[in-house]
Amino acid sequence: MVNMEQTLSKEERILLAAxxxxxxxxxxxxxxxxxxxxxxxxxxxxxKYYKNKENLFxxxxxKKNEPFLEKxxxxxxxxxxxxGKLRDYIIEMLKFTSDNLVxxxxxxxxxxxxxxxxxxxxxxxxxxxxxxxxxNKPTAEEEEILRKYFEILHSHIIVLRYILEExxxxxxxKAHEQMNMWAGHLYGGLEMLVFHDMDEGMDFGHVADVVVDxxxxxxxx
Amino acid sequence: MVNMEQTLSKEERILLAAxxxxxxxxxxxxxxxxxxxxxxxxxxxxxKYYKNKENLFxxxxxKKNEPFLEKxxxxxxxxxxxxGKLRDYIIEMLKFTSDNLVxxxxxxxxxxxxxxxxxxxxxxxxxxxxxxxxxNKPTAEEEEILRKYFEILHSHIIVLRYILEExxxxxxxKAHEQMNMWAGHLYGGLEMLVFHDMDEGMDFGHVADVVVDxxxxxxxx
Amino acid sequence: MVNMEQTLSKEERILLAAxxxxxxxxxxxxxxxxxxxxxxxxxxxxxKYYKNKENLFxxxxxKKNEPFLEKxxxxxxxxxxxxGKLRDYIIEMLKFTSDNLVxxxxxxxxxxxxxxxxxxxxxxxxxxxxxxxxxNKPTAEEEEILRKYFEILHSHIIVLRYILEExxxxxxxKAHEQMNMWAGHLYGGLEMLVFHDMDEGMDFGHVADVVVDxxxxxxxx
Amino acid sequence: MVNMEQTLSKEERILLAAxxxxxxxxxxxxxxxxxxxxxxxxxxxxxKYYKNKENLFxxxxxKKNEPFLEKxxxxxxxxxxxxGKLRDYIIEMLKFTSDNLVxxxxxxxxxxxxxxxxxxxxxxxxxxxxxxxxxNKPTAEEEEILRKYFEILHSHIIVLRYILEExxxxxxxKAHEQMNMWAGHLYGGLEMLVFHDMDEGMDFGHVADVVVDxxxxxxxx
DNA sequence: GATGAATGAGTGTTCATTCAT
DNA sequence: TATGAATGAACACTCATTCAT
Numbered sequence: 001m002v003n004m005e006q007t008l009s010k011e012e013r014i015l016l017a018a019x020x021x022x023x024x025x026x027x028x029x030x031x032x033x034x035x036x037x038x039x040x041x042x043x044x045x046x047x048k049y050y051k052n053k054e055n056l057f058x059x060x061x062x063k064k065n066e067p068f069l070e071k072x073x074x075x076x077x078x079x080x081x082x083x084g085k086l087r088d089y090i091i092e093m094l095k096f097t098s099d100n101l102v103x104x105x106x107x108x109x110x111x112x113x114x115x116x117x118x119x120x121x122x123x124x125x126x127x128x129x130x131x132x133x134x135x136n137k138p139t140a141e142e143e144e145i146l147r148k149y150f151e152i153l154h155s156h157i158i159v160l161r162y163i164l165e166e167x168x169x170x171x172x173x174k175a176h177e178q179m180n181m182w183a184g185h186l187y188g189g190l191e192m193l194v195f196h197d198m199d200e201g202m203d204f205g206h207v208a209d210v211v212v213d214x215x216x217x218x219x220x221x
Numbered sequence: 222m223v224n225m226e227q228t229l230s231k232e233e234r235i236l237l238a239a240x241x242x243x244x245x246x247x248x249x250x251x252x253x254x255x256x257x258x259x260x261x262x263x264x265x266x267x268x269k270y271y272k273n274k275e276n277l278f279x280x281x282x283x284k285k286n287e288p289f290l291e292k293x294x295x296x297x298x299x300x301x302x303x304x305g306k307l308r309d310y311i312i313e314m315l316k317f318t319s320d321n322l323v324x325x326x327x328x329x330x331x332x333x334x335x336x337x338x339x340x341x342x343x344x345x346x347x348x349x350x351x352x353x354x355x356x357n358k359p360t361a362e363e364e365e366i367l368r369k370y371f372e373i374l375h376s377h378i379i380v381l382r383y384i385l386e387e388x389x390x391x392x393x394x395k396a397h398e399q400m401n402m403w404a405g406h407l408y409g410g411l412e413m414l415v416f417h418d419m420d421e422g423m424d425f426g427h428v429a430d431v432v433v434d435x436x437x438x439x440x441x442x
Numbered sequence: 443m444v445n446m447e448q449t450l451s452k453e454e455r456i457l458l459a460a461x462x463x464x465x466x467x468x469x470x471x472x473x474x475x476x477x478x479x480x481x482x483x484x485x486x487x488x489x490k491y492y493k494n495k496e497n498l499f500x501x502x503x504x505k506k507n508e509p510f511l512e513k514x515x516x517x518x519x520x521x522x523x524x525x526g527k528l529r530d531y532i533i534e535m536l537k538f539t540s541d542n543l544v545x546x547x548x549x550x551x552x553x554x555x556x557x558x559x560x561x562x563x564x565x566x567x568x569x570x571x572x573x574x575x576x577x578n579k580p581t582a583e584e585e586e587i588l589r590k591y592f593e594i595l596h597s598h599i600i601v602l603r604y605i606l607e608e609x610x611x612x613x614x615x616k617a618h619e620q621m622n623m624w625a626g627h628l629y630g631g632l633e634m635l636v637f638h639d640m641d642e643g644m645d646f647g648h649v650a651d652v653v654v655d656x657x658x659x660x661x662x663x
Numbered sequence: 664m665v666n667m668e669q670t671l672s673k674e675e676r677i678l679l680a681a682x683x684x685x686x687x688x689x690x691x692x693x694x695x696x697x698x699x700x701x702x703x704x705x706x707x708x709x710x711k712y713y714k715n716k717e718n719l720f721x722x723x724x725x726k727k728n729e730p731f732l733e734k735x736x737x738x739x740x741x742x743x744x745x746x747g748k749l750r751d752y753i754i755e756m757l758k759f760t761s762d763n764l765v766x767x768x769x770x771x772x773x774x775x776x777x778x779x780x781x782x783x784x785x786x787x788x789x790x791x792x793x794x795x796x797x798x799n800k801p802t803a804e805e806e807e808i809l810r811k812y813f814e815i816l817h818s819h820i821i822v823l824r825y826i827l828e829e830x831x832x833x834x835x836x837k838a839h840e841q842m843n844m845w846a847g848h849l850y851g852g853l854e855m856l857v858f859h860d861m862d863e864g865m866d867f868g869h870v871a872d873v874v875v876d877x878x879x880x881x882x883x884x
Numbered sequence: 885g886a887t888g889a890a891t892g893a894g895t896g897t898t899c900a901t902t903c904a905t
Numbered sequence: 906t907a908t909g910a911a912t913g914a915a916c917a918c919t920c921a922t923t924c925a926t
Contacts, residue, residue, distance in 0.1 A: 026336035188413020218439030468778035630855020660881030
C-alpha cells in the first residue's frame, strides 16, 4: 500500500485510499479501518466527508466513471467510420474494465439488488422502474441507491447503443427494433471476456479488431 | 417462505431450504439460521450432512448444474445442424441463467477470487493455474474451492466451444485459432443479457433466433 | 490410528479407542466422534456402556492406574533397602508419567476443581473435605467426581509416603511430622521433570540414581 | 463479582475483569461475555485493545509475571548467602503460585501443546525447538504462542538455576552437569506442593526453611 | 444388543456507525 | 476541522447427549 502525499486534503486522501482498497477487496471485504489507515486519518473524518461506506464507494465510482464516460462520448462524437468508432469504444472499454475489474463486479453484483429481490426494468424511453420479486420492497433511499449504480453501468451501454444506432442510420448496420439489446449483448460479452480473462495478456487492439470484424460480418464461413 | 413437506428427509429439507435462501440472498447474505428455520431443523443437523456453509452451497450448485450440463451435452451430441445446436444451447442457457441468476452471480463474484487478489488462468490443454496478484496466496484448500467453482462455469463454456469447433469442422463457421475466446464472448454476452436486461417477458426462443442469426451473418447491412 | 481387532467386544473396543484419543488429546479436545470412529461403533453404544464422557474417561484412568498402583505396592512391600525401594518407585513413576503424560495432566488440571473454585483438603487421617472458594458449591455428584480423581493421584503419593515413613522407622531417614508433604514434594518434582521434559531422552535409571542420592545426602558440598 | 471503579479506563477495566475471570475459570471456561459484563463494556472494545482472547490472557500473564520475575531477580542479585537466596526464592514462588494457581495451571496445561502433540525442547544454549509427535505441525503462529508461554515458565526456573549455579561456584553446593534439571525438579516440587496440597494455613516461611534444609542436607538421618 | 439421526446452547470474532471532545 | 474510543448485533461452527428403532 502506497502512503498518501502529505499535501493532499483529508477528503482527497480518503478517496485515494478508498480507491486502493475497494479496487482490491471489492465492497464487502473492504473495511473502513484499512482505508483510514492508508489515508492516515480518523474514522470520524470519513463520516464527515462521506455519509457512509456506500456513499464513499459511490463517490469513488463516480470519480472513475466520469473521465471514462467522457472518453466514450468523445469516441461517439468523433469524425470517423462506424467501425472505427466501434473499435475505439471496445478498446477503451476493455482497458477500463481491466483496470477496474473488481469495482465493476461490485456494480454488477453487490449493488444490482438481485440479492435483495429487487430488479430494475427499463422501458423504451430509458425510464427505470424498480420491482420487488420477494422480501421487503426497497425504501425510497434504497431505490435511489439501486438507481444510481444502474445508471453508471447503463451510461456505458447507452453510448454503445448510440454508436450502433448511428451505424444503422448511416446504412452500415441492419436495423433492429432493440438496438439496446445488441448493445447490452456486445457490452456484456466484452465484460465477461475480461472478468473471465479468457486471454492472458490480452492485446486490446487485436481483440477489438477481431470482435469488430465478426460483429460486422458474422462467423459464417 | 414455503415450508417443507413433512415426508422429506432432513438432508433433503436442508438442501431445499438452502436453495430458497441462497437463490434469494446470495452467499454472504444467506445465513444458516434462516436455512434451518425453513428446513425446521437444528444447526447440528446441517453440519452433519454438509461440512460447512460453503459445502452446502456447493452441493446445491452441483445439484443444479448436473442436469443443466447434461442437457447442454445432449444438445452438443444431437443430430442437427450447427445453427440448431447453437439455438438450443442459447435457449437452455438463458433459461438456466434466468432461473439461477443470483447463484450464478455468486459463482462469478463471491468465488472468483478477484477480491482476494487471485486469478485463474487456463492453458490450452484446459489445465488451471491460480496466481496471486496481491495479498496472501490461497491455501491449498482455498485454491481447491476456486478451482471447483471455476470448473462449473467453465464446463458450460466448453460445451459451447465444442459446438463452435464442430461448426468450423463442418465448414459452417470460419476458423479461428481461439474458439475458446468466442465461446466466452458469446456466453458472457448472453449471461449479461439476463443479468442486466432480463424482464419477465423475454422470449427465449425469439432471442435465440436473432442471436444465432447475427452471430452467423453479422450486423452489416 | 490403529483399528481395533474384530474379536473384541464393543465395550472393550470403546475403551481402547478412548485410550488412544484421551492419551493424545486430553479430555476437552477429545471427542466422542473420534472415539466411536476408531472403535467402529455408534454413539448410543458408548452411552450404553459408559454413563457419559467423564465416566468413560474415569474408567480408562482406573484401568491404567490399577496395574501401576499394584507395581508401586509391590515395590513398597519388596524386601530391599530403603534407597532401593525409593529408586524403584522413582523409575516406575517416571515411566508411568512419561507414558501417560496427557492423562495425568487432565487429572491435575481438568479435574482438580480449581477452575470451578473448589479445593480438596486432606486432614492427617487422610480424610477429604471439599471446600468452595467462590461460585456454586459442588453438587454431591460433582463432589464425588472430584474425590475420585483426587484419590487416584493421592494413591500414588501415599505409597511414596509409606516408603518414606518406613525409611524413617528403619532409621535411615530423619523424622519429620509431615512426611506427606515430602512425599508430595518429591512426587511433584518428578512429575514436573517429565511434564517439562527437562531432559530429552531421559534415562530413568540414571535420573533415579541421582535423585535418590541428592534426596538422601543433599546438595551441600 | 466485584464491579469496577468508574475512574478506570476501559482498557484497564477489561484487564481487571479478565484477571477475575481467568483466575477463576481458567482459559477455556472463561468467556468474553463474562469479562465484558464485569468490565461493563462491549465486545468490540475488548478487541480494540486486545487482539483476541489469547492475547488478552497473555497480557494478563505478562502483567502478573513481570513484577514477580523482577522480585526473583532482585533475590538473585541480593547480597546474602546462598541459602538465604534460596529461601527467599522459595517464599516468593510459593506466594506467587498460591495467588495465581489457576493461571499457572493454564500455562502448564492449556498452552503446553501436549494435547496437540507438540513438545518444546531446549538445548543447552537455551534455544527452543518445537517438535510435533503426532497430528498437524503447529503453524508459525501457534509455535510462537507455545514459545511465549514456555518462556514465562522457563524464566522462573532459569533464575533458580542461576542461584543454584552460584551456589556451586561459591563452593556451597556440589557440582552437577545438569543444574537445569535440579532447578526444574525443585521448582516442580514446590509448584505441586501448592497445586495439590495447599491449605489456607500454609506457612510459606516455615516451608521454605525446611525445604532449604533438606535440599542442602538431605533426608538421611 | 446396537445404532446414528437429531439437537441447540454456547462462543470467539468482525466492523459500520456514533458521538463527545 | 478532526478525531478515535466505544459499541453490539450478527454469524459460523462444535459436540455431548438423547431416544426412537
